[in-house]
Amino acid sequence: MDYDRIEVADGSVIIKSIRNFELAHIFECGQCFRWNKISENKFIGVACEKVLEVEKNDEDVILHNCTEQDFYSIWEKYFDLKREYGNIKEELSKDPLLKKSVDFGYGIRLLQQQPFEIILSFIISANNRIPMIKRTIEKICDNWGNPIEYNGKVYHTFPKLEVLSKVTEEELESCGMGFRAKYVKDTVDKIFKAQSGEDDFQSYKIDSIVQLNDDGCHDALQKFNGIGPKVADCIMLFSMGKYSAFPVDVWVKRAMMHFYVAPDVSLIKIRNFGREKFGKLSGFAQQYLFYYARENNIKI
Known part of the structure; x- marks a missing residue:
């Protein structure tokens, strides 16, 4: 589990000592379209038929417009909070090339939409x-x-x-x-x-x-x-929840060609290479690669 406990405030839930959770990394890594940035430490979105305002405050995350029941029945699963992403990052970082992407997008989580x-x-x-x-x-x-x-x-x-x-x-x-x-x-x-x-x-x-x-x-x-x-x-x-998936768009193609494979390899060959290389963690690897390539404007 990637947090210690929750505290319930008036109309909000505070997730205490959360780990591997950065708002921009999560909401701007290509996996969702209904979240919008309010400020550097706050996003608002509509998901699961609810409006949620998410604020990062040091090591805590505050979910505004959220009850304790909402947290346990919706948001704990939605933000994949029971999964320890530190273990995933440790495993993927054994690849020195991928480690650069993992370190860059250290706060990514895969949403359960x-x-x-x-x-x-x-x-x-x-x-x-x-x-x-x-x-x-x-x-x-x-x-x-x-x-x-x-x-x-x-x-x-x-x-x-x-x-x-x-x-x-x-x-x-x-x-x-x-x-x-x-x-x-x-x-x-x-x-x-x-x-x-x-x-x-x-x-x-x-x-x-x-x-x-x-x-x-x-x-x-x-x-x-x-x-x-x-x-x-x-x-x-x-x-x-199919984590062997390895979506290949222009950014993932650039990242894979930049780090691993020769130029002009087909998308299907890149997909197969990625799935074979990263196995059950392919989807997580893909998100780190996508975010790194797009944010750094990687060229082929």
């Missing part, structure tokens, strides 16, 4: 820039999510499957997702039909996909239009 939201979010992310992705997702939430008020401002949850099933492709496109709208609409329709019990669509049922082994999960996700190997790896890693 909701699969339906992450499936749609990463379809939207394909060949897209983070500011555009965040804007599109925010519009979807503003249009079809449930309102939540916090500190005089209205936020919106990520929409429910049942609500999005009634939204047209044209309405989705108006949120700024362009050609991805048809993929999002098709994915929502398939998941909704699977959830409704239609026999021909049971292979698209999220709960069943999560239960598959890592390779089976990777294959099943790619049956959805708009999900290729990289997006499937992201969904597996950020919402399904």
Whole structure:
């Protein structure tokens, strides 16, 4: 466990003596799109149908708008606080090349996010820039999510499957997702039909996909239009607990070529190399590599 204890204050929970937890490392390492920076030591986001303000104060983290029940039922799992990241970093740092990335992104944690939201979010992310992705997702939430008020401002949850099933492709496109709208609409329709019990669509049922082994999960996700190997790896890693996933985007490709492999290696070969090299910790290694490469603007 990566913290000592919690203290409950008025409307907040203080996580005492937390380890391996840096806000920018967690919220700016490419795994989430609904968290925004307020200041150097504070972020606010909407997740798990809640608004949460997270503040780092020396060795403590304060979760504002949080009860003790919320902490134990939602946020302890969401922030993966029962996992000791010191052990992961120690193991990965045995590789002297990777150690540089681990030391740089020492406060990264892999968030345990909701699969339906992450499936749609990463379809939207394909060949897209983070500011555009965040804007599109925010519009979807503003249009079809449930309102939540916090500190005089209205936020919106990520929409429910049942609500999005009634939204047209044209309405989705108006949120700024362009050609991805048809993929999002098709994915929502398939998941909704699977959830409704239609026999021909049971292979698209999220709960069943999560239960598959890592390779089976990777294959099943790619049956959805708009999900290729990289997006499937992201969904597996950020919402399904599949830590052998190794998403390869431009930054991970640059990092892997910079540290390990020869130029002009295909993405699939880099993915296979990464999974073979880092094994069950591949997903953690990928996050350290991604954050290091992007923040340092690594060139090939």
